[in-house]
Amino acid sequence: MLKIEGLDVSYGAAQVLRGVSLTAQAGQITCLMGRNGAGKTTLMKAIMGLLPPGAGSIALEGTLLSDLPPHEVPKQGVGYIPQGRRLFGELTVAQNIEIGLMTRGGDAALREELLEIFPRLRERLGQRADTLSGGEQQMLATARALALRPKLLLLDEPTEGLQPSMIEVIRQVVLTMRDRGVAVLLVEQRVDAVLDMADRVFVIEMGANRDEMDRATLRADPGRLRAHLGV
């Protein structure tokens, strides 16, 4: 589904990603781990085309995303839930969802489906996004990304700073998407959550691949993952 090979990304003169390779399969949860500053968010942005690669390639189902203009990447079915949510704060809940729907021509039925998943958002449709609570904002960021019917869903630390009840809501959404055949790429700091959900884990360190584990390996040797992260 998603295939990244030998990716270099720099901010000006500072190279942050060094030859990173990664794959994510449809109907699987692929977790990306690494310490703070390892380059996880940078990798997510590079997939979205928001940072130009210096070398390497990013392909989705054989289409070279790295050759497309950035605004064409989401139209290929890549949904992005960025770190810190990044909602359109002065727009209403309804308008934020509307922008997600516009990306790939989502209709009223899809909108209805999203509001079924997140009933809290339905009660707040006319409210400005920046007046929502943290959990509600994360729901909205998720709804906005699901509104483009993603084939590939990128989640960058979606549970950061959320209450347990809200974390569970996000977890259920992730599992549902996986079961529907979406390729999920999840950046997550909590090792337990990763051990519970991941079909495959990639660990990066200082912008380079450090380790890769499939589900069986994870189960057999959870200490290996903890060791990389120093926890």
Added chain:
Amino acid sequence: MDFGPYLMLAMLEGAVLASVLALMASGLSLVFGVMRVVNVAHGEFYMLGAVMAWAVTSFIGGGPALAFIAAAILAPLLVGGLAAVADMVILKRLNYDPERTIVATIGLLYILQQATLMTYGADARPVVPPFNHRIALPWVEWGEGGLSFYFPWGLSTTSYKLFVIGAAVVLIAALRLFMTRSKAGLIMRATQLDGEMATAFGIPVERVYAAVFGVGAGLAALAGVLIVPIQQAHYLMGGDALLLSFIVVIIGGLGSLAGTIVAAVLIGMSDGIISVFFSPTLAKILATLAVALVLVFRPQGLFGGKGR
């Protein structure tokens, strides 16, 4: 004329100025709000609107009304198109860098001004208003016989001036509806709020910028079309208009449409009143002083949100 009627006359003149200013400054504010570009060439788009109105009305026959309608449609479209092209060939190449775009739009200002001088010439040329009835205005007074109406000599306006005020109100209401209700307006606001996330949801930010720059210039051109039957078209007319627009936009808060309107009314009305009672120079001095005060005590403008 007594003080009361005289004040009313001054306020009417002020309202005409405020209307034109509100239109023009909304364009400037829109461009800054969405693109973070301070467009120093904005006054030239206003000038081009007036000059094109002259050109269109001189070449199209069929009476002043028809010619004016044609000018009001064609001039903003042509100027807006020109601005969109300028965006794509100049501003886009500068990556919309705030400092470099200021220098670039200064260059654009001189190019447009000198090109107009070379083709249109240095003369001020009039445009015939589509209609221009003189309307005497009544005044009320407490006399011995109670309340009485009369028409003071000299207290009058023209139907065209009233039309300018009405047209500006309608156009600004339409702009507001466009920004808050239409899909294109939603896309522009999303781009304004977070260009990167707009891109991540399929919005072609550079095309939005070209459109916004075009719409902003079109608003200035429309203001130019509206004013030219009152003021004549001249290749240097953009300078004062630009200064007043900046004053309005700074006082109102850059990027805030509501603030821009309120500030335009404030500046337009006080300019009208002070010009009539004292002198136009004093009016400009006070307006500039007001800007200085706002910049010192409330740099985000009267209506600007958080200081960005």
